Amino acid sequence: MSDVSGSELRALMARVPSVEKVMASAEFAALVDEYGRSQVLNALRDALDAWRISAKAADAAASPPLSALDTAGLHESVAAALRQRNRSQLRSVFNLTGTVLHTNLGRALLPDEAVRAVMGALTQPANLEFDLATGKRGDRDDLIDELICELTGAEAATVVNNNAAAVLLTLSALAAKKEVVVSRGELVEIGGAFRIPDIMSRAGAKLREVGTTNRTHLKDYDEAINPNTALLMKVHASNYAISGFTKEVGIDEIAPLAHIRGLPVAVDLGSGTLVDLSEWGLPREPTVRETVEAGADVVTFSGDKLLGGPQAGLIVGRRDLIAKIKKHPLKRALRVGKLTLAALEPVLQLYRAPEKLRERLTTLRLLTRAADEIHGAALRVQPALQQAIGARYTVAAEPMFSQIGSGALPVDVLPSYGLVVRMTDGKRGGRHLLALEKQLREMARPVIGRIADDALRLDLRCLEAPDEAQLIAQLDAKTGAQPGTPTDGN
Structure with missing residues (x-):
């Protein structure tokens, strides 16, 4: 391929419209109104620079005539670039993974009451740290600590930004430079960065392991207590299970021992729940109230898992210990x-009417959704998906199992229904399924599923109206596009 001759290149460049002329056009004026002059000007210059580079590198005969790069063509290119640049990186997706409380997809979805409260806090001043009764500065914890105590039976409460922070703050305030006794079977890791030993170290506390991985006895705790012991700690193993020859010491046994020895007991419940989930046919988890009543002096738990609220770490317990925790310098950090407080309060208020909780709390509604209802959604979505992806694939509505959450009862599953995509010819999907999965992720509202057993699986447990209608409409718009059909190479 030969380069464009000097005279031809100069002629091409001479026909490039001036930046000011393009910016003065009606089409670009509309872009300026939407995105601002600076952004549009930079995007236009980038587009013209890209064209110049392409023209210099192209063959003279193959170069498109410059008339093709008219104002309309530039407008389309620049508008696309501006849309891409200004598109939010935090986007709504269809969670068809089968994991309801998916850590990577934002965990719990907030009920309408919380959404409205957040909108109010976003758009209007609020008494975040202002005591309306006295007209003086207030404590932001005062907004919800009474409600939390009502629901948990604790004497006092405080809130931080997640449960890892709650554990870190508790240990920093109550056990710095001293020992904390924990069973080896409870030294959990949640996610990629939350390990109990690491959190203990960052808090300045010294871990004192007792027992073995599968069996720990009360005497193990008793023998570990010494003058440098700050507290005894239990960590709820919410993300794994040990079965077989096992022994675990309950809080009802540890608490009396600790209190006789003049020590507090801290319990990290992890996901945490305020109600007995077995009432709705879900696996039973110890509630925060039960843990407090069993003798725990401090309990920490998450706000965005089984509680069904925003990301938060709640700390409840004895008034004197919570006061000490709140005075620690880390509390402010x-x-x-x-926004968190605005969302958390209405979620907690829903628990005052437990008989209405299933219909009002989004998380509980999704977790208890009937398989027959999900099956109906699968039958309605199946034709649209089949039409959108073409004959290379076969889409079937099949039963499957959902997962409650990666950090909340991950070993427990729920009967569900979804769509299973396989290769029509019966062969292994390989790169074709990967390409299809990728193209679904690249849709206007990304569709997130999972590949397992040579099939793309889309669990519809979390697909409620009106999202179901939106997904069908999005798939209908794709009909004929044949996503996921890379060149075979043969």
Whole structure:
């Protein structure tokens, strides 16, 4: 391929419209109104620079005539670039993974009451740290600590930005430079960075392991207590299970021992729940109230898992210990803002009417959704998906199992229904399924499923109206596009 001759290149460049002329056009004026002059000007210059580079590198005969790069063509290119640049990186997706409380997809979805409260806090001043009764500065914890105590039976409460922060703050305030006794079977890791031993170290506390991985006895705790012991700690193993020859010491046994020895007991419940989930046919988890009543002096748990609220770490317990925790310098660094508090309060208020909780709390509604209802959704979505992806694939509505959450009862499953995509010819999907999965992720509203057993699986447990209608409409718009059909190479 030969380069464009000097005279031809100069002629091409001479026909490039001036930046000011293009910016003065009606089409670009509309872009300026939407995106601002600076952004549009930079995008236009980038587009013209790209064209110049392409023209210099192209063959003279193959170069498109410059008339093709008219104002309309530039407008389309620049508008596309501006849309891409200004598209939010945090986007709504269809969670068809089968994991309801998916850590990577934002965990719990908030009920309408919480959404409205957040909108109010976003658009209007609020009494975040202002005591309306006295007209003086207030404590942001005062907004919800009474409600938390009502629901948990604790004497006091405080809130930080997540449960890892709650554990870190508790240990920093109550056990710095002293020992914390924990069973080896409870030294959990949640996610990629939350390990109990690491959190203990960052808090300045010294871990004192007792028992073995599968069996720990009360005497193990008793024998570990010494003058440098700050507290005894239990960690709820919410993300794994040990079966077989096992022994675990309950809080009802540890608490009396600790209190006789003049020590507090801290319990990290992890996901945490305020109600007995077995009432709705879900696996039973110890509630925060039960843990407090069993003798725990401090309990930490998450706000965005089984509780069904925003990301937060709640700390409840004895009034004197919570006061000490709140006075620690880390509390200010780990405190929550007005949006978290605005969302958390209405979620907690829903628990005052447990008989209405299933219909009002989004998380509980999704977890208890009937398989027959999900099956109906699968039958309605199946034709649209089949039409959108073409004859290379076969889409079938099949039963499957959902997962409650990666950090909340991950070993427990729920009967569900979904769509299973396989190769029509019966062969292994390989790169074709990967390409299809990728193209679904690249849709206007990304569709997130999972590949397992040579099939793309889309669990519809979390697909409720009106999202179901939106997904069908999005798939209908793709009909004929044949996503996921890379060149075979043969």
